[in-house]
Amino acid sequence: xxxxxxxxxxxxxxxxxxxxxxxxxxxxxxxxxxxxxxxxxxxxxxxxxxxxxxxxxxxxxxxxxxxxxxxxxxxxxxxxxxxxxxxxxxxxxxxxxxxxxxxxxxxxxxxxxxxxxxxxxxxxxxxxxxxxxxxxxxxxxxxx
Amino acid sequence: xxxxxxxxxxxxxxxxxxxxxxxxxxxxxxxxxxxxxxxxxxxxxxxxxxxxxxxxxxxxxxxxxxxxxxxxxxxxxxxxxxxxxxxxxxxxxxxxxxxxxxxxxxxxxxxxxxxxxxxxxxxxxxxxxxxxxxxxxxxxxxxxxxxxxxxxxxxxxxxxxxxxxxxxxxxxxxxxxxxxxxxxxxxxxxxxxxxxxxxxxxxxxxxxxxxxxxxxxxxxxxxxxxxxxxxxxxxxxxxxxxxxxxxxxxxxxxxxxxxxxxxxxxxxxxxxxxxxxxxxxxxxxxxxxxxxxxxxxxxxxxxxxxxxxxxxxxxxxxxxxxxxxxxxxxxxxxxxxxxxxxxxxxxxxxxxxxxxxxxxxxxxxxxxxxxxxxxxxxxxxxxxxxxxxxxxxxxxxxxxxxxxxxxxxxxxxxxxxxxxx
Numbered sequence: 001x002x003x004x005x006x007x008x009x010x011x012x013x014x015x016x017x018x019x020x021x022x023x024x025x026x027x028x029x030x031x032x033x034x035x036x037x038x039x040x041x042x043x044x045x046x047x048x049x050x051x052x053x054x055x056x057x058x059x060x061x062x063x064x065x066x067x068x069x070x071x072x073x074x075x076x077x078x079x080x081x082x083x084x085x086x087x088x089x090x091x092x093x094x095x096x097x098x099x100x101x102x103x104x105x106x107x108x109x110x111x112x113x114x115x116x117x118x119x120x121x122x123x124x125x126x127x128x129x130x131x132x133x134x135x136x137x138x139x140x141x142x143x144x
Numbered sequence: 145x146x147x148x149x150x151x152x153x154x155x156x157x158x159x160x161x162x163x164x165x166x167x168x169x170x171x172x173x174x175x176x177x178x179x180x181x182x183x184x185x186x187x188x189x190x191x192x193x194x195x196x197x198x199x200x201x202x203x204x205x206x207x208x209x210x211x212x213x214x215x216x217x218x219x220x221x222x223x224x225x226x227x228x229x230x231x232x233x234x235x236x237x238x239x240x241x242x243x244x245x246x247x248x249x250x251x252x253x254x255x256x257x258x259x260x261x262x263x264x265x266x267x268x269x270x271x272x273x274x275x276x277x278x279x280x281x282x283x284x285x286x287x288x289x290x291x292x293x294x295x296x297x298x299x300x301x302x303x304x305x306x307x308x309x310x311x312x313x314x315x316x317x318x319x320x321x322x323x324x325x326x327x328x329x330x331x332x333x334x335x336x337x338x339x340x341x342x343x344x345x346x347x348x349x350x351x352x353x354x355x356x357x358x359x360x361x362x363x364x365x366x367x368x369x370x371x372x373x374x375x376x377x378x379x380x381x382x383x384x385x386x387x388x389x390x391x392x393x394x395x396x397x398x399x400x401x402x403x404x405x406x407x408x409x410x411x412x413x414x415x416x417x418x419x420x421x422x423x424x425x426x427x428x429x430x431x432x433x434x435x436x437x438x439x440x441x442x443x444x445x446x447x448x449x450x451x452x453x454x455x456x457x458x459x460x461x462x463x464x465x466x467x468x469x470x471x472x473x474x475x476x477x478x479x480x481x482x483x484x485x486x487x488x489x490x491x492x493x494x495x496x497x498x499x500x501x502x503x504x505x506x507x508x509x510x511x512x513x514x515x516x517x518x519x520x521x522x523x524x525x526x527x528x529x530x531x532x533x534x535x536x537x538x539x540x541x542x543x544x545x546x547x548x549x550x551x552x553x554x555x556x557x558x559x560x561x562x563x564x565x
Contacts, residue, residue, distance in 0.1 A: 018355045018415035025418045078484070099418070100493030104480045107473065110352040111219050118220065122284040 002054070002128065003121040005136050006046075010113045013042045021102060024095060033090055040083055043109075047076045049139045057135065058124050068120050075112045079105065155214055155225065157482045157552065159232040163211025164471060165545055166240060170203030171538030173247075178517075179531035182524050188449055195250040200460050201333060202265070203243040206299075208467045209341055210235065210272060213292075215474065220288055220348065223279045231275055238268035249313065258314035262307045269303035272296070287364040291344025294368050298336025298375070305329040324382045335396055336375055338463050343367060343403055349470070354423065356410035363406060370399050390444050397437045404430045404437075421503040425469025425510070432462035432514065453521045461514045468510060468541070472503050475545060479552045488559040497548045502540065509537035 016039035024032035055069040082105040089097040128135055177196045178185050184192035214232055218224050225231060242265030249257035273296045280293045305325050312318050319325075351358050378392035407430050411423060436458035443451035476497035483491040513534040520527025 014352075014355045015415060018417070022415075022417045096495070097493065100495040103494045104477060104484075107353070107477045108481070114219055114348065114352065118286050118289075119283055 002124050002132050002135060003117065005139065006050075006054075006121055007117050009042075009046050009049075010117070013039060013046060016042055017102075017106070021099075024090075024098065029093065029095075036087065036090055040087060043083060044080070045142070047080070049142055051076065053138055053142065054124060054135065058127055061127050068115075068123070072112070072116065072120060075108070079109055079112065082108065154218055154481065154485075155228045155232070157478050159228055160211045160215045160474070160478060161545070161549060162232065162236050163207050163214070164475060165542075165549075166236070167204050167208050167211075167467075167471075168538040168542035168545070170199055170207065170243065171541070172535050174199045174204065175531040175535035175538065177247075177531075178534070179528055182520070182527040182531070186453055186521060186524070186527065188452060191250040191253065195247040197456070198246050198250070199243060201338070202239070202246070205338060205460070205463045205467065206269075207239060207243075208471065209338075210239065212345075212467075212470065212474065213272070213276060215478070216292075216345070217276055217279060220286075220292070221276070221279050221283075223282055225275060225279065231271075235268050235271050235275075238264045238271065242266075242268055246310070249310070255314040255316070258310040262310040262314075266303050266307045269299055273300040287368075288344045288348045291340050291347070291368050294372055295337050295341035295344065298332045298340065302329055302333040302337055305332070321383070324385075327382055328379050331375060331378060334459060335371060338459075339400065340368060340371060342463060342466050345466075345470075346403070346407055350407060350410050350426070353416075353473075354411065354414040355416045356414040359406060359410070363402070367399060367403065371396060374399075393440065393444060397441055400433060400437050404434050421500070421507050422469040422473050424507055425465045425472070428507075428511065428514070429462045429465035429469070432458045432465060435518070436462055450521050454518055457517050457521065458514075461510075461517070465510065465514075468506060471541075472498060472506070472544075475548050479548050483552065483555050483559070486556075487561040488555055489561065490555060490559045492551055492555065497551055498544045502544050506537055506540050506544065509533055509540060513537055 016035060020032050020035035020039055023029075023035055051073060055072070059065050059069055082101060086098055086101050086105060089095075089101060125132055174196060177192065177199065181192045184190045185196045187193055214225060214228065242261050242263075245257045246261035246265060248254070249261050277293060277296050280289055280296070305328055309322070309325055309329065312322060347359055347364055350356055374392045374395045378389060380386075381389040381392065407426070411426060411430075414423075436455045439451045439455035439458060442448070443455055476494035479497050480491055480494050513530050516526045516533060517530035520530050
């Protein structure tokens with residue numbers, strides 16, 4: 001099921017972020033930078049999986065081009081900008097700014113995840129039906 | 145089938161803030177009532193006590209929950225509320241008039257005020273239910289959505305019973321079922337509306353915001369069923385005067401303790417170790433809920449009015465703790481979100497919208513208010529003192545909200561947007 005696969009990926013991204021935040025709170029700046037990089041890459045990869053495969057297939061099958069997937073793309077754009085700001089703050093050792101941006105990014109990301117897990121992924125599951133397994137394999141094969 | 149997410153889902157900031165701004169105003173009103181009439185507030189069924197209870201549970205708690213519902217509906221329900229500005233304006237106005245007239249009716253004993261309160265409070269609550277409930281039945285159901293539905297149904301029934309009792313007060317003619325209706329009104333309002341909504345929100349918020357292990361699927365699936373069935377059977381037992389009605393209170397109490405335990409475990413084992421004020425509020429809230437349940441069990445066994453008072457006060461404080469914790473996150477987020485989405489380059493960070501020092505100030509005053517109000521059940525001077533500290537807490541909350549909103553307005557009028565460069 002797409003829902004389970006993508007939800008697990010959300011949780012994996014959350015885990016990386018918590019680890020980065022915890023490391024920075026413990027003043028382990030270099031470790032925090034490495035962990036944040038993992039979060040940054042994992043989250044961007046997650047967005048890519050959706051935008052390059054999942055959403056396109058959903059849109060082709062349903063004909064819904066300007067609906068929920070468009071909304072999610074718009075939120076990805078906002079979140080990507082947040083991630084860049086955090087990355088820069090961390091690079092320039094602006095710890096307070098990192099935590100400050102991180103707070104809003106995290107709420108926004110969680111709200112975004114909620115919408116996907118509770119509405120969009122179940123819709124995609126219903127649309128793909130038995131082709132769901134094939135889609136999961138395609139997503140797994142996407143290079144990180 | 146695919147109706148759902150749209151680009152303009154988030155309601156305007158004024159929709160949520162009008163409810164939140166009213167909360168500290170009613171908080172200060174409650175503090176005044178407690179300060180000037182501490183003895184009467186602690187006397188069960190005294191008109192001043194009833195006025196204070198309704199200011200607390202409607203003016204503060206329900207007011208904030210309505211504000212939060214307007215925001216949550218777009219995220220959790222997936223469909224925006226239609227004509228959200230106008231509907232929020234009317235619901236808020238009706239609720240304010242309703243709470244003021246009901247409190248006034250209890251204090252002054254004026255029959256006309258009970259009628260006005262019935263019209264406006266009933267109108268506000270049933271308006272919310274008819275507006276939001278249908279939206280919660282569309283799309284893919286999930287546990288939080290089920291909890292929200294149940295909470296709104298319980299609130300509607302609470303309001304209907306409230307209207308029945310208000311008409312009895314207005315006519316000074318009480319039916320044989322008055323005491324039973326009052327018990328059902330309390331149970332549905334406190335457990336059915338407040339506890340269920342908080343549990344439903346906790347199922348989402350605790351897991352996602354603090355990155356903790358998920359609540360068990362059994363717990364999520366069955367918690368609302370157990371409460372709904374227990375409340376339903378308790379109502380039947382009460383109306384048919386069957387014995388052992390306390391068994392249902394025991395079941396609900398056990399479930400609430402289960403919720404407290406499992407939430408405490410998740411907060412303790414959360415992956416995000418960075419501590420913030422909202423976690424302190426959640427932790428205080430679950431301690432207060434445990435106290436409320438224990439005190440209620442004690443009151444069932446010995447019938448002491450003090451146990452009953454402690455239970456009610458602790459329950460109100462539990463809800464307030466969760467509300468204050470969430471408000472401290474929602475308000476800065478909304479200010480940030482609306483400015484950022486509008487493309488303002490100098491959008492302030494959340495931590496600069498309500499600084500940690502002032503957020504911690506609200507928390508410290510909350511803890512002092514909680515302690516003095518509970519000790520105040522035994523030593524009345526402490527109860528009056530709790531009113532002073534509570535007033536300071538709500539004043540600081542109001543300052544936080546006003547400053548956040550002023551910063552929002554300032555950035556709107558002075559900030560640079562990306563499209564302007």
